[in-house]
Amino acid sequence: xSLLVDIAILVIVAIIFAYTLRHYRFxxxxxxAKQEDGSESFAGAYLPSVSIVCPxxxxxxxxxxxxxxxxxxxxxxxxxxxxxxxIDDNSTDSTSEIVDRYATQYTFIKAVHRSNSKILSKxxxxxxxxxxxxxxxxxxxxxxxxxxxxxxKRLVAPFADPLVAGVMGRVVPVNAPDxxxxxxxxxxxxxxxxxDQQARHRLGLIPQFGGTVGGFRRTFLASQNGFDAYxxxxxxxxxxxxxxxxxxxxxVNTAECYEEVVSQPRPxxxxxxxxxxGHNLCMFDHAFKTIGSRFLxxxxxxxxxxxxxxxxxxxxxxxxxxxxxYSYLFQPPFYRDLLIALFLTLSYNVVGNLALFTEVGASCxxxxxxxxxxxxxxxxxxxxxxxxxxxxAFIDSLILHLTVRKRERRKAEEAHEKxxxxxxx
Numbered sequence: 001x002s003l004l005v006d007i008a009i010l011v012i013v014a015i016i017f018a019y020t021l022r023h024y025r026f027x028x029x030x031x032x033a034k035q036e037d038g039s040e041s042f043a044g045a046y047l048p049s050v051s052i053v054c055p056x057x058x059x060x061x062x063x064x065x066x067x068x069x070x071x072x073x074x075x076x077x078x079x080x081x082x083x084x085x086x087i088d089d090n091s092t093d094s095t096s097e098i099v100d101r102y103a104t105q106y107t108f109i110k111a112v113h114r115s116n117s118k119i120l121s122k123x124x125x126x127x128x129x130x131x132x133x134x135x136x137x138x139x140x141x142x143x144x145x146x147x148x149x150x151x152x153k154r155l156v157a158p159f160a161d162p163l164v165a166g167v168m169g170r171v172v173p174v175n176a177p178d179x180x181x182x183x184x185x186x187x188x189x190x191x192x193x194x195x196d197q198q199a200r201h202r203l204g205l206i207p208q209f210g211g212t213v214g215g216f217r218r219t220f221l222a223s224q225n226g227f228d229a230y231x232x233x234x235x236x237x238x239x240x241x242x243x244x245x246x247x248x249x250x251x252v253n254t255a256e257c258y259e260e261v262v263s264q265p266r267p268x269x270x271x272x273x274x275x276x277x278g279h280n281l282c283m284f285d286h287a288f289k290t291i292g293s294r295f296l297x298x299x300x301x302x303x304x305x306x307x308x309x310x311x312x313x314x315x316x317x318x319x320x321x322x323x324x325x326y327s328y329l330f331q332p333p334f335y336r337d338l339l340i341a342l343f344l345t346l347s348y349n350v351v352g353n354l355a356l357f358t359e360v361g362a363s364c365x366x367x368x369x370x371x372x373x374x375x376x377x378x379x380x381x382x383x384x385x386x387x388x389x390x391x392x393a394f395i396d397s398l399i400l401h402l403t404v405r406k407r408e409r410r411k412a413e414e415a416h417e418k419x420x421x422x423x424x425x
Contacts, residue, residue, distance in 0.1 A: 002331040005323055009333065012320040019313065022306055023355035026199035031362050035202070046160040049081040050152060051133035051218070052141060055125040056099065057089040059143035062260075063098045066143050067109070074149040077108055082152075084109045085132050089125040090116075122211075123227035123234035130218075130226050139215035146174065146258040147213070155214060158250035165247035166238070168197065168207060168214035169255030178263050183375055184382055185261040185268070190367060191360035197251045205303040206243060207251035211235035220247065233278025236308075240286040243304065246295040269389050276311040276393030277400065283308040284401050314390025356383070 052070060056063050070084050086099035086109060096113060103111035114128050130138065137156050141147060151169065158164045170193040176186035201207040211234065224241050227234040239249055262268045290296065290304045327333050357376050364372045
């Protein structure tokens with residue numbers, strides 16, 4: 001028993017240390033490597049036709065704000081090259097009236113209403129919008145986002161490369177000063193996009209489509225039959241479908257878009273748990289396919305597998321803490337007399353967090369927000385909170401994958417065979 005515990009701890013330490021090195025590699029690339037991005041030269045020069053899909057469910061507070069931003073967008077609207085598809089997704093407030101008003105006022109805005117739909121999910125709403133999207137590129141914006149006037153031009157620029165299936169822009173919180181939590185989430189976003197996403201893009205790894213402030217070629221979406229309506233992480237799912245089919249995703253750091261982040265811990269916990277479950281389901285679906293893919297070189301496979309496991313890591317950390325406490329209290333490990341024992345113990349308690357904090361600190365310097373670095377110690381308690389939420393999310397996702405998910409997909413396949421036309425919009 002003691003030997004099994006020791007081996008388990010060593011495996012956990014090795015996994016977390018690998019993630020630590022990965023984060024430090026991203027930090028090193030962004031802090032010290034020469035930064036170049038050829039796609040920026042196409043911003044404003046390559047202007048394909050664009051459909052913008054905006055799912056809205058009870059968004060009367062922000063729907064007009066988003067649509068105003070899209071109306072003012074600096075993109076050619078002549079000859080039908082630009083269209084906005086505003087989806088009222090079973091709303092019970094005045095969202096329906098708002099999208100109808102804009103559709104009446106502007107010829108390039110279409111209002112789509114979903115009511116009494118059997119599948120109540122964001123990807124199902126997106127699929128409804130795709131039915132009416134006929135342009136070359138399809139971009140997506142959530143209702144609480146505020147894209148600046150040049151956002152679309154910057155997002156479509158990478159599509160000049162025919163191998164690019166999708167693109168993702170940078171998300172920046174607009175309400176960071178509201179609470180301590182919004183300030184911390186602002187730091188998370190800064191590190192996640194300015195360092196993580198940009199480094200993965202530059203190093204030729206796997207930058208991730210994040211579900212909004214980005215999009216795909218319409219032909220690629222059609223080849224995949226749209227989004228998986230039963231998936232909680234349709235964005236990650238589509239990212240891996242792109243890479244596994246020999247295409248790629250580009251990240252555009254200069255295509256900034258502004259959002260309102262949650263300001264209270266409980267909603268944030270619900271949000272992270274939902275993301276965790278969805279991301280883990282993608283890990284179950286795509287991990288072995290990624291490892292065995294003939295389209296991906298070794299380092300892209302390596303990074304892609306680690307990216308799939310990011311929401312599995314809280315469970316790994318929790319298991320490491322429990323096994324470490326048990327080992328040192330009741331069964332000292334066989335390497336207890338070695339100096340490396342101290343390093344192995346600290347590595348999954350400290351080093352991993354320091355790697356993330358280094359990324360955040362570097363991103364603050366890049367954005368010239370040096371005063372924000374003083375908030376870094378406040379990220380430690382929320383990191384511990386994420387370990388608890390993430391552990392629960394992994395257990396929930398495992399149960400869902402083994403039971404409910406398979407049953408629901410079987411029902412969906414049977415329903416599709418009976419009604420191949422799909423749901424009524």
